[in-house]
Amino acid sequence: MTDLPSHARVVIIGGGIVGCSLAYHLARRGLSDVLLLERRQLTCGTTWHAAGLVGQLRATHNMTRLAQYTTALYEGLERETGQATGFRQVGSISIAASAARFEELKRGASMARCFGLEVQILSPREAQERWPLISLEGVVGAVYLPKDGRCNPVDTTQALARGARMKGVRILENLKVTGIRTAQGRVAGVSTEAGDVRADVVVNCAGMWAREVGALAGVNVPLHAAEHFYIVTEPIPGLPADLPVLRDTDACSYFKEDTGKLLVGWFEPVAKPWGEAGIPESCAFETLPPDLAHIEPLFAGAMRRVPVLESTGVQVFFNGPESFTPDDRYLLGEAPELRGFFVAAGFNSIGIQSAGGAGKVLADWIVDGHPPFDLWDVDIRRCAPFQRNRRYLRDRTVETLGLLYAMHWPFRQAQSARGVRRSILHERLGAAGACFGEVAGYERANWFGPPGSTPHYEYSYGRQNWFAQSAAEHRAVREGVGLFDQSSFAKFSLKGADAPQVLGRICANDVDVPVGRIVYTQWLNERGGIEADLTVTREAEDSYLIVSSCATQTRDFSWLSRSIPAAARAVATDVSSSYAVLGLMGPRSRELLATLTDADLSNTGFAFGTSRLIDLGYARVRASRITYVGELGYELYVPTEFAPALFDLLIEAGAPFGLRLAGYHAMNSLRMEKAYRHWGHDISDEDTPLEAGLGFAIAWNKAGGFVGREALLEKRRAGERRRLVALALEDDEPLLYHNEPIWRNGRLVGKTSSGMFGHTLGRPLALGYLANEGELVTPEWIAAGHYELEVAAERFAARVSLRPFYDPASERVKC
Numbered sequence: 001m002t003d004l005p006s007h008a009r010v011v012i013i014g015g016g017i018v019g020c021s022l023a024y025h026l027a028r029r030g031l032s033d034v035l036l037l038e039r040r041q042l043t044c045g046t047t048w049h050a051a052g053l054v055g056q057l058r059a060t061h062n063m064t065r066l067a068q069y070t071t072a073l074y075e076g077l078e079r080e081t082g083q084a085t086g087f088r089q090v091g092s093i094s095i096a097a098s099a100a101r102f103e104e105l106k107r108g109a110s111m112a113r114c115f116g117l118e119v120q121i122l123s124p125r126e127a128q129e130r131w132p133l134i135s136l137e138g139v140v141g142a143v144y145l146p147k148d149g150r151c152n153p154v155d156t157t158q159a160l161a162r163g164a165r166m167k168g169v170r171i172l173e174n175l176k177v178t179g180i181r182t183a184q185g186r187v188a189g190v191s192t193e194a195g196d197v198r199a200d201v202v203v204n205c206a207g208m209w210a211r212e213v214g215a216l217a218g219v220n221v222p223l224h225a226a227e228h229f230y231i232v233t234e235p236i237p238g239l240p241a242d243l244p245v246l247r248d249t250d251a252c253s254y255f256k257e258d259t260g261k262l263l264v265g266w267f268e269p270v271a272k273p274w275g276e277a278g279i280p281e282s283c284a285f286e287t288l289p290p291d292l293a294h295i296e297p298l299f300a301g302a303m304r305r306v307p308v309l310e311s312t313g314v315q316v317f318f319n320g321p322e323s324f325t326p327d328d329r330y331l332l333g334e335a336p337e338l339r340g341f342f343v344a345a346g347f348n349s350i351g352i353q354s355a356g357g358a359g360k361v362l363a364d365w366i367v368d369g370h371p372p373f374d375l376w377d378v379d380i381r382r383c384a385p386f387q388r389n390r391r392y393l394r395d396r397t398v399e400t401l402g403l404l405y406a407m408h409w410p411f412r413q414a415q416s417a418r419g420v421r422r423s424i425l426h427e428r429l430g431a432a433g434a435c436f437g438e439v440a441g442y443e444r445a446n447w448f449g450p451p452g453s454t455p456h457y458e459y460s461y462g463r464q465n466w467f468a469q470s471a472a473e474h475r476a477v478r479e480g481v482g483l484f485d486q487s488s489f490a491k492f493s494l495k496g497a498d499a500p501q502v503l504g505r506i507c508a509n510d511v512d513v514p515v516g517r518i519v520y521t522q523w524l525n526e527r528g529g530i531e532a533d534l535t536v537t538r539e540a541e542d543s544y545l546i547v548s549s550c551a552t553q554t555r556d557f558s559w560l561s562r563s564i565p566a567a568a569r570a571v572a573t574d575v576s577s578s579y580a581v582l583g584l585m586g587p588r589s590r591e592l593l594a595t596l597t598d599a600d601l602s603n604t605g606f607a608f609g610t611s612r613l614i615d616l617g618y619a620r621v622r623a624s625r626i627t628y629v630g631e632l633g634y635e636l637y638v639p640t641e642f643a644p645a646l647f648d649l650l651i652e653a654g655a656p657f658g659l660r661l662a663g664y665h666a667m668n669s670l671r672m673e674k675a676y677r678h679w680g681h682d683i684s685d686e687d688t689p690l691e692a693g694l695g696f697a698i699a700w701n702k703a704g705g706f707v708g709r710e711a712l713l714e715k716r717r718a719g720e721r722r723r724l725v726a727l728a729l730e731d732d733e734p735l736l737y738h739n740e741p742i743w744r745n746g747r748l749v750g751k752t753s754s755g756m757f758g759h760t761l762g763r764p765l766a767l768g769y770l771a772n773e774g775e776l777v778t779p780e781w782i783a784a785g786h787y788e789l790e791v792a793a794e795r796f797a798a799r800v801s802l803r804p805f806y807d808p809a810s811e812r813v814k815c
């Protein structure tokens, strides 16, 4: 304890593989004034009992990049540190026991190729040649990743710790952090059983304790522990030592050779949450009681696939706890609640394979002050405040453990812990046949079933059961009028004498506009990357309404709040729950609205891009002429308690116009035809507005400039080396989702960022970035190519356009 320094630049809480990887990478970045504190011994939390699978293929590009990096790191760690890691690149085979699973694997393989990952598609026989002990019953195909590996998690953690120590990091064991110190809205250090340590940055790498450690600082770290089971068999004579890791996800099972034995583990669909009353203080190198009744059916499935298990004894029944997050993705980055307080936790059973990459990018984030690339998938700012609710976490955890091996269907919805956040119109939408999907706990109508039906999803990679219904909603909006409940929008108010200047600095577009104007704008970082994509409405000289998406509510509000200088006379308030929003969209929306108001709705009296308070029925409503679907339309903002009456009024008045309720799937189809970007898919903090084709929303010369302008000017001078384009398949059969490789003249030039079927165009559509091997991407170069999109390892001809395929001049929006 005498070693406890009074100050460190960075304090890391937790000595599992993640904390040690972060320490190692900070040191590699030259930051060695780092103190890692572990309450007991390194690896004593979850790390010590991990199975040690190190796979590379993840659901998205950047997550795969991180896992790829981990493999490369572990491969060389022993050479660098002299500490054995047990890492062996034995490869992995995933088998498919259904056509749908094979399609999922092949789509994954296509995506992997985009990232330069070596991957082979195998026939059942070829899979058996590489893994002779499997039964081929029901197997339709497999995918082989030769560079996947396995390691010894304890040794690997020790190697990372040694590598960190070699570069000057101090690691103290048996010292628990008991408090987080703050000063002036920033983290200032930690308290321990042996005294306080001042620090500029504190990182919560406390594994399944991270929720409680976060709570010490008022930081939301939504995760919950669950029991995770594996067995280790008696030795199996003749078991090859270099067997690839085998995954039979349809049987929820994985298999790993382990010194002549087999380690068999499971990700079952109904899991057992653990530690509901908090993680016990005594927990170190903890094993939980084996629940044989729970694993029996899983074991039976594993035996069917690997029959030698039937005649082999079991040496170890292992059950250990691991932490899971509500969306099965880990939590990384600076907490929105407290500057300088970072989190890396909630690794959902892939912490060993993720630790290398997560440690690296978090070290870059801390040293450089920003993430090295788009990490939105795992960014802690995606979490909603309510998600720390214990009951919610426990109930959701029952489902999340199994998601790792579940079918990753397009549009798949969580089944547990639903109905948390509901629009005030929820019951009405439900009665009208809504099938709800969830975003950050918010229930939103995705599509409407026929009257009298009980709408539910029937998943597939092809046209799902709602396809025709959603197409009809789409057409109603294109040809007549549709009504969307958009109440889940995030809405912020910024008020005060300095509001125009404060917002003017954040927004790339000019928001010093006349009262009643709506401005579409991006918020940029210093590098010119897009941090947010939103609309800003000037409600009064000193008041703005800022509207963003449900998924980015926490992130955007944090960005806004942090951008207000201490001395500025401007106050930001999150007013999301105060207003419901109804989107009345379609060429007949004006006619319909005119029956309910005496406000001037003419194109000259109420032009596109303007917003006014109007009477509608008995309510005062902010009507904004803006659209995300590419038609004449109005977003109607109304104080929540007025919304039901307004909704009923619109439904009644809409009947003669054929008004149809429409859901988010239809909206997605409509916006794709117009190539409207979606933050989080098509644009992110690593994409600039220039690359994204949003240059029209930049006010280069406005007074006071804006954050990111200089970087953007530089990029404009240099010219674009990536460019977002709209894509349409010639073949209307295969459906696009995202991450499909884009080929130009037989060369891989990019991948799609989002995809959906466009019902007016009658084509599968996508958006995606093209790159030209570091050269400029010019309109001529784009036009001169012959393009194909790869779907499940097959290529299909595609058209590419810089302009939207539908109404490129936006005449329908402005009429």
Ligand SMILES: Cc1cc2nc3c(=O)[nH]c(=O)nc-3n(C[C@H](O)[C@H](O)[C@H](O)COP(=O)(O)OP(=O)(O)OC[C@H]3O[C@@H](n4cnc5c(N)ncnc54)[C@H](O)[C@@H]3O)c2cc1C
Pocket (backbone or CB within 6 Å): 013, 014, 015, 016, 017, 018, 019, 037, 038, 039, 040, 041, 042, 043, 044, 045, 046, 047, 048, 049, 050, 051, 052, 053, 054, 175, 176, 177, 178, 205, 206, 207, 208, 209, 210, 213, 228, 229, 230, 319, 320, 321, 322, 344, 345, 346, 347, 348, 349, 350, 351, 352, 353, 354
């Ligand atoms: C049975 C099982 C098998 C698994 N197999 C694999 C696999 O094959 N591949 C894979 O990638 N992943 C696997 N995992 C998941 C992996 O083990 C975890 O994701 C990973 O170990 C998490 O590491 P961590 O550093 O976040 O957490 P931990 O290892 O739990 O480390 C957190 C540390 O923080 C310390 N701590 C907590 N509070 C404090 C405090 N207040 N002060 C100081 N220290 C504190 C704890 O003592 C602990 O040592 C498996 C998990 C289980 C349960």
